[in-house]
Amino acid sequence: MADVLTTPAPAAVAVAGRSDRWRRMWRRFYRKPMSLTGLILVVLFLLLALLGPALFGDPTAVHFDDVLGAPSGAHLLGTDDLGRDQLARIASGARVSLEAGVLSTALAMVVGIPIGLVAGFYRRYLDSVVMRAVDVVLSFPFLVFAVGLAAILGPSLRNVVFALGVSQIPAIVRITRGEVLSVREQDFVAGAIADGANDATILFRYVLPNAANALIVQATVAIPAAIIGEATLSFLGLGVQPPTPSWGVMLTTAQQFLSQAPWLAVWPGVMIAVTTLGFNLLGDGLRDVIDPRSAR
Amino acid sequence: MTQQRSAAGRRAGTPLLSVEDLHVSFGTEDGLVQAVKGVSLTLAPGEILALCGESGSGKSVTAMSVPRLLPPTARVSGAVRLDGRDLVQLNASELRALRGSDVSVVFQEPMTSLNPSFTVGFQITEVLHRHEKLSRRAARARAVELLELVGIPDPAGRLKEYPHQLSGGMRQRVMIAIAVACEPRILIADEPTTALDVTIQAGVLDVFRSLRDRLGTAIVLITHDLGVVADIADRVAVMYAGRIVEQAEVTELFARPLHPYTRGLLGALPSAARLDGTQRRRLREIPGMVPAPYSDPDECPFAPRCPIAADDCTASRPSLDRQGDGDGHLAACFHPGLSTVEAVDA
Amino acid sequence: MPDLLTVTDLVKHYPSGRGRTVHAVDGVSLSIGPGEVLGLVGESGSGKSTVGKCILRLTEPTSGRIVFDGTDVTHLSRRGMRPLRRDVHIVFQDPYSSLNPRFSIGQIVAEPLRQHGIASGRAATEKVCEMLERVGLRAQMRHRYPHELSGGQRQRVGLARALVCEPKLVVADEPVSALDVSVQASVLNLLTDLQRDMGFSCLFITHDLSVVEFLADRIAVMYLGTVVESGPREQIFTDPQHPYTKALLSAAPVPDPAAQRGRRRVVLSGDVPSPLTPPSGCRFHTRCPVAVDRCATVVPSLTPVRAPDHPVACHLVTEDSVPTLAQ
Numbered sequence: 001m002a003d004v005l006t007t008p009a010p011a012a013v014a015v016a017g018r019s020d021r022w023r024r025m026w027r028r029f030y031r032k033p034m035s036l037t038g039l040i041l042v043v044l045f046l047l048l049a050l051l052g053p054a055l056f057g058d059p060t061a062v063h064f065d066d067v068l069g070a071p072s073g074a075h076l077l078g079t080d081d082l083g084r085d086q087l088a089r090i091a092s093g094a095r096v097s098l099e100a101g102v103l104s105t106a107l108a109m110v111v112g113i114p115i116g117l118v119a120g121f122y123r124r125y126l127d128s129v130v131m132r133a134v135d136v137v138l139s140f141p142f143l144v145f146a147v148g149l150a151a152i153l154g155p156s157l158r159n160v161v162f163a164l165g166v167s168q169i170p171a172i173v174r175i176t177r178g179e180v181l182s183v184r185e186q187d188f189v190a191g192a193i194a195d196g197a198n199d200a201t202i203l204f205r206y207v208l209p210n211a212a213n214a215l216i217v218q219a220t221v222a223i224p225a226a227i228i229g230e231a232t233l234s235f236l237g238l239g240v241q242p243p244t245p246s247w248g249v250m251l252t253t254a255q256q257f258l259s260q261a262p263w264l265a266v267w268p269g270v271m272i273a274v275t276t277l278g279f280n281l282l283g284d285g286l287r288d289v290i291d292p293r294s295a296r
Numbered sequence: 297m298t299q300q301r302s303a304a305g306r307r308a309g310t311p312l313l314s315v316e317d318l319h320v321s322f323g324t325e326d327g328l329v330q331a332v333k334g335v336s337l338t339l340a341p342g343e344i345l346a347l348c349g350e351s352g353s354g355k356s357v358t359a360m361s362v363p364r365l366l367p368p369t370a371r372v373s374g375a376v377r378l379d380g381r382d383l384v385q386l387n388a389s390e391l392r393a394l395r396g397s398d399v400s401v402v403f404q405e406p407m408t409s410l411n412p413s414f415t416v417g418f419q420i421t422e423v424l425h426r427h428e429k430l431s432r433r434a435a436r437a438r439a440v441e442l443l444e445l446v447g448i449p450d451p452a453g454r455l456k457e458y459p460h461q462l463s464g465g466m467r468q469r470v471m472i473a474i475a476v477a478c479e480p481r482i483l484i485a486d487e488p489t490t491a492l493d494v495t496i497q498a499g500v501l502d503v504f505r506s507l508r509d510r511l512g513t514a515i516v517l518i519t520h521d522l523g524v525v526a527d528i529a530d531r532v533a534v535m536y537a538g539r540i541v542e543q544a545e546v547t548e549l550f551a552r553p554l555h556p557y558t559r560g561l562l563g564a565l566p567s568a569a570r571l572d573g574t575q576r577r578r579l580r581e582i583p584g585m586v587p588a589p590y591s592d593p594d595e596c597p598f599a600p601r602c603p604i605a606a607d608d609c610t611a612s613r614p615s616l617d618r619q620g621d622g623d624g625h626l627a628a629c630f631h632p633g634l635s636t637v638e639a640v641d642a
Numbered sequence: 643m644p645d646l647l648t649v650t651d652l653v654k655h656y657p658s659g660r661g662r663t664v665h666a667v668d669g670v671s672l673s674i675g676p677g678e679v680l681g682l683v684g685e686s687g688s689g690k691s692t693v694g695k696c697i698l699r700l701t702e703p704t705s706g707r708i709v710f711d712g713t714d715v716t717h718l719s720r721r722g723m724r725p726l727r728r729d730v731h732i733v734f735q736d737p738y739s740s741l742n743p744r745f746s747i748g749q750i751v752a753e754p755l756r757q758h759g760i761a762s763g764r765a766a767t768e769k770v771c772e773m774l775e776r777v778g779l780r781a782q783m784r785h786r787y788p789h790e791l792s793g794g795q796r797q798r799v800g801l802a803r804a805l806v807c808e809p810k811l812v813v814a815d816e817p818v819s820a821l822d823v824s825v826q827a828s829v830l831n832l833l834t835d836l837q838r839d840m841g842f843s844c845l846f847i848t849h850d851l852s853v854v855e856f857l858a859d860r861i862a863v864m865y866l867g868t869v870v871e872s873g874p875r876e877q878i879f880t881d882p883q884h885p886y887t888k889a890l891l892s893a894a895p896v897p898d899p900a901a902q903r904g905r906r907r908v909v910l911s912g913d914v915p916s917p918l919t920p921p922s923g924c925r926f927h928t929r930c931p932v933a934v935d936r937c938a939t940v941v942p943s944l945t946p947v948r949a950p951d952h953p954v955a956c957h958l959v960t961e962d963s964v965p966t967l968a969q
Contacts, residue, residue, distance in 0.1 A: 196727035350822035493685035523895030564827035579827035
C-alpha cells in the first residue's frame with residue numbers, strides 16, 4: 001500500500017477546522033441586520049437585568065414627597081404612586097423577567113427533553129401515550145394553562161416559574177421528539193447500531209447533539225414566551241407580589257393612574273415588547289445560521 | 297437511420313438554437329461562483345445533443361439558461377439565439393410564453409415535478425388549454441394521444457389517475473408528455489433517467505428517440521451517464537469546470553476522444569477496467585479534484601489533474617478548436633490525442 | 643473452507659397499514675466464503691438492501707436463518723450480537739447522512755474502536771491515522787468535520803470506519819452510487835485494494851451491473867424479494883440464464899455507440915409489481931417475455947440446472963436449453 005493516493009484538499013477548506021465553521025456562522029448571522037438587532041437587544045436586556053439593580057438603587061424605597069412624579073433629572077423615568085423610582089423598578093423587573101424566562105425554560109427543557117428523547121426513540125406505546133398527553137395540554141392555549149396552574153399554586157415567583165415551566169413542557173417534548181425521529185433515520189445512527197452501541201450511547205452521543213440546534217432555537221422562543229407569561233400572571237395578581245417589582249406588577253399599578261401619570265404604563269410595556277422582540281429576532285437569526293441543511 | 301437524418305439536418309442549414317459565449321455566475325456568501333464561463337454551442341432541428349460532465353461542471357446551468365430556469369441570483373451574459381431572437385434579452389412574460397411552447401423541460405425527479413393533488417389528465421389538459429387554447433374535449437383527445445406517444449398503456453384510463461398511483465417510469469413518461477404537449481422545438485431533459493431503474497430507463501430513452509423521429513423535436517440531454525450518451529445522442533459536448541472541453545459526433549467522440557478529461561472519464565467507467573501489471577483489474581482514476589468555482593486562472597483548468605500536462609498548459613488557456621479534418625470535432629487542449637495511457641502507466 | 647456467512651430462506655415482511663404486508667424479502671438464500679466478494683444486484687424494490695440490514699441485524703428477520711462465522715445470529719439479542727459486531731461492518735450509500743456531523747473525522751473513525759474496547763487514547767489515534775492513510779486520506783484529516791469534505795472523501799472516511807476493526811465481513815450498500823464517475827473509480831480501486839490486502843469478505847449491494855462485473859467474485863441477482871439467479875461473475879455475464887438477468891444485462895447501456903446501437907435490447911413491458919401484492923408463481927412472470935402458463939402458478943425454486951455453482955429459478959431453464967428473449 002505504498003501507492004495510496006492522497007487526495008488533495010480543496011483550497012477553500014484547507015485552512016481549517018472548527019474556528020472556520022464558527023466564523024462562517026458568525027458571518028452569516030452578522031450579515032442580517034435583523035439578527036444583529038435581536039442580539040443587541042438581548043445583550044442590553046441581560047446587562048440591564050444583571051447590572052441594573054446595582055446601578056439604579058433600591059426599587060422599593062418609598063418617597064411620599066414625590067409620588068407620581070414626571071420624568072426628571074432625579075428620576076429619569078419618573079416615580080410611581082408610592083414615590084418609588086421607576087428606573088430602579090424597571091431594572092429589577094428585568095431581573096425578575098430574566099429569572100422567570102430562563103428558569104422556567106430550563107425546567108421545561110430538563111423535563112421535556114428526556115421525555116421527547118425516549119418517546120421519539122422507542123416510539124411504540126410509550127410514544128402514543130406521551131404524544132396524546134402532549135396533545136391534550138397543547139389544546140389549551142399556553143397562557144390559559146399557565147394561569148390555571150398559577151391560580152392553583154398561589155402567587156409567588158417560584159410558583160410562576162413552575163407554572164410557566166410546566167406549561168412549556170409539551171412544546172419541548174414535541175420538538176425534541178420530532179428531531180429524534182428525523183435524526184434516527186440517518187445512516188450514521190444505523191452505523192452506530194451496527195457497531196453494537198447501546199441505546200444510551202446512541203441517544204446521548206448521536207441523537208441529542210444533532211437535535212441540539214433545534215432546541216437552542218426553541219429556547220429563544222420559549223424565553224420570551226415565559227417573560228410575557230410572567231408579566232401576564234403578575235399583572236393578574238397571580239405572580240410576583242408587590243412590593244417586589246415586576247413589569248407586570250408595574251403595569252397593574254400604572255393602570256390605576258393612567259390619566260394622571262401615563263408614563264408609568266409606557267416603560268414596562270415598551271420593555272416587554274422590546275425584550276420579546278429581541279429574543280424572537282435572535283431566534284430567527286440563529287435558525288438561519290445553524291440550520292443543518294444550510295450548514296453543509 | 298436516425299444518425300443519417302440528424303446529420304443531414306445539421307448540414308442542411310442554420311441551427312435552430314445557438315448559444316454564444318454564455319457566462320453564468322451566482323453571488324453566494326463565499327464569493328462569486330462562475331458556473332458557466334464562455335460556452336458556445338449550436339443545436340440543429342431534430343438533433344439530440346448530450347451535455348455531459350460531472351457534478352459542478354455547469355452542464356445543467358448551461359441548458360437551463362435557454363428557458364432561463366435559474367435561481368434569481370444568477371447573472372447571465374452572452375447570447376442564446378432561437379430563430380435569431382436573443383433569449384437573454386427577453387423579459388419575464390416573454391420567457392413565460394417561450395417556456396412550454398418553444399422550449400420545454402423534463403426534470404430528474406418525476407415524483408416532485410407533478411402536482412400530487414391533480415389527476416394526470418388535468419395536468420396535461422391544463423397545459424394544452426393555456427398554451428394552445430384547445431377546448432376541453434379537444435384537449436382530452438390530445439392528452440390521450442400524448443400519453444400514447446410516450447408509451448403509456450391504456451392512456452384514457454390513466455387520465456383519471458393521480459401521480460401517486462403511477463410508478464416512477466410512468467410518471468417520467470407523463471412528465472415528458474406534458475413537456476411535449478405543445479410540440480416544443482427544443483426539449484431540455486435534465487438527467488431524465490437517473491432516478492429510474494435500468495429496465496425502465498431503456499423504455500424512456502426510446503420515448504425520446506421516437507419524439508425526435510415523429511415530431512422532429514431537438515433534444516438537449518443533460519447526463520453524467522456515458523452509456524446513455526452512447527445510446528441516444530447524435531452529438532456530445534463534454535463539460536468541465538464551466539467550459540466545453542470537447543465536442544464531437546457521438547461515434548467520433550467515443551472512438552477518438554481527444555481531450556485528456558474525456559479519456560479519463562471513459563477510462564474511469566467500471567466497464568473499462570483493465571488488468572494492470574500485477575494482474576489486478578483496475579480503473580483509471582482522475583487524480584485530484586475539480587477546481588473551486590471562485591477563481592479562473594489563465595491556464596487549462598484541467599492541467600492540475602492532467603497526466604499529460606506540460607508547461608504550456610499552465611501558461612495560457614487552450615480554446616475550443618477544430619481538431620483534424622473530422623466533422624466538427626472540437627477540443628480545448630494543447631496536446632489533443634496524446635496518449636494518456638502511457639502517461640498514466642508510467 | 644466453511645462459508646463465513648450463510649443465509650437460508652430469509653424472509654422479511656413489514657406491516658404496512660390496513661393489515662397489508664410488504665414482502666420485502668421472500669425466501670433468500672446466499673452464502674459468502676472467506677475473502678469472497680458477493681455482488682447482490684437488483685433494481686429498486688428488489689429487497690437487496692433489506693437483506694443487508696437483516697444480516698447486520700439492523701432489522702429483525704421475519705423468518706429464516708442467518709449464520710455468521712459459525713454462530714446463528716438470526717434472533718440473537720442485542721447483547722449477544724455485540725461481540726460479533728466487531729467482525730461485520732457496513733458502508734452506506736449516502737456520504738452525507740452516514741457520518742455524524744457533530745463528530746470530527748478522527749472521532750468518527752475511532753468510534754468502533756471505542757465501542758469494542760479495542761483501543762483508546764493514543765493507541766486509538768495511531769490506529770485512526772494509519773487507517774485514514776490506508777484509505778488515501780491524510781492523517782491530519784482527523785481534525786476536520788464531515789461538512790468540510792467532498793463526497794469522495796466522506797466515502798473514504800466511511801470505509802476507514804468500517805475497516806478500522808479489521809472485520810471479517812463488510813456489507814457495502816451502494817457505496818459508490820452517489821459519486822461522480824471519476825471519484826467512483828478511485829473508491830472502487832481503493833475498495834478492491836483493501837479487500838485483497840485485508841482479506842475481508844464483502845457483500846456488495848448495487849443496482850449497477852458494471853460495478854459488480856468489476857469487483858465481484860460471485861453475483862446474485864434479485865427480483866422482487868427473491869434471488870432469481872446466482873453464480874460466478876463470468877458465468878452471469880457470459881451465460882445468463884434467467885430471463886430477468888438477461889433483460890437486466892441488455893438494458894444497461896454500454897458506453898460504446900456502435901456496440902450499443904447494434905445491440906438487440908430486451909425492453910421489459912410494464913413495471914415492477916408492488917411488493918404489497920407480489921405476483922403468484924414466478925414473480926417475474928408478469929413482465930417476462932417468454933412466460934408460460936406454469937410460471938403464473940408454480941413458484942420456481944433456485945436450483946442448479948446446467949452448472950453446479952450456477953443455480954437459477956426459472957421453469958424454462960433445462961439441462962439443454964435456456965430461454966432466448968426475442969425483441
